Amino acid sequence: xxxxxxxxxxxxxxxxxxxxxxxxxxxxxxxxxxxxxxxxxxxxxxxxxxxxxxxxxxxxxxxxxxxxxxxxxxxxxxxxxxxxxxxxxxxxxxxxxxxxxxxxxxxxxxxxxxxxxxxxxxxxxxxxxxxxxxxxxxxxxxxxxxxxxxxxxxxxxxxxxxxxxxxxxxxxxxxxxxxxxxxxxxxxxxxxxxxxxxxxxxxxxxxxxxxxxxxxxxxxxxxxxxxxxxxxxxxxxxxxxxxxxxxxxxxxx
Numbered sequence: 486x487x488x489x490x491x492x493x494x495x496x497x498x499x500x501x502x503x504x505x506x507x508x509x510x511x512x513x514x515x516x517x518x519x520x521x522x523x524x525x526x527x528x529x530x531x532x533x534x535x536x537x538x539x540x541x542x543x544x545x546x547x548x549x550x551x552x553x554x555x556x557x558x559x560x561x562x563x564x565x566x567x568x569x570x571x572x573x574x575x576x577x578x579x580x581x582x583x584x585x586x587x588x589x590x591x592x593x594x595x596x597x598x599x600x601x602x603x604x605x606x607x608x609x610x611x612x613x614x615x616x617x618x619x620x621x622x623x624x625x626x627x628x629x630x631x632x633x634x635x636x637x638x639x640x641x642x643x644x645x646x647x648x649x650x651x652x653x654x655x656x657x658x659x660x661x662x663x664x665x666x667x668x669x670x671x672x673x674x675x676x677x678x679x680x681x682x683x684x685x686x687x688x689x690x691x692x693x694x695x696x697x698x699x700x701x702x703x704x705x706x707x708x709x710x711x712x713x714x715x716x717x718x719x720x721x722x723x724x725x726x727x728x729x730x731x732x733x734x735x736x737x738x
Contacts, residue, residue: 490711495573502673503674578596623645623648664726725737
């Protein structure tokens with residue numbers, strides 16, 4: 486299937502590892518030009534160089550997405566480097582799963598406000614695109630109460646609500662907004678590898694809840710993100726795509 490991504494311009498936050506890195510690679514493989522950001526400057530450079538090697542324009546900056554000014558500057562610089570913006574993917578999470586005020590503050594600043602600010606900063610370019618889309622990475626923790634409560638799950642649920650509202654508001658302009666809710670996703674340097682190494686009891690419990698007997702690979706989530714963001718999914722907006730291997734038990738109506 487031709488996803489219609491050749492020559493399109495995509496911004497991805499947290500594009501150096503895990504789901505974000507695989508999204509960037511798949512977009513580039515489909516011929517899209519890609520801008521990424523993350524906090525680790527060396528990882529950003531290595532990832533950007535790898536994307537350029539695929540024959541597309543790639544741009545990267547070291548950015549703390551909780552820093553409003555830095556995030557907005559990256560969006561402007563990325564739009565200049567790519568010649569515009571067609572799609573944004575808000576992927577970064579604070580992964581704040583503790584039950585204290587610091588977790589609430591981190592989740593608000595990173596998960597929630599970085600997504601809102603990314604959308605707002607990119608809007609002048611999205612309004613000019615004929616294939617504009619917004620894709621926010623939520624989580625199945627936003628659908629069910631699990632060990633990540635309360636802050637992490639609350640903000641992941643809020644992202645779905647925010648995207649739904651944006652979908653309704655922006656539909657007349659042809660700008661789509663959706664969320665993707667991954668289940669347990671395992672990759673090197675990710676939260677589940679850390680849990681496996683440091684809390685094997687919790688890891689074993691989580692594995693036992695996965696009906697497929699395994700966790701997702703980041704590329705399996707990324708494929709859904711890229712399709713949802715692409716022109717091939719042009720009539721899909723206001724949707725929360727759950728990719729969890731039947732982990733969650735709630736019926737999404």
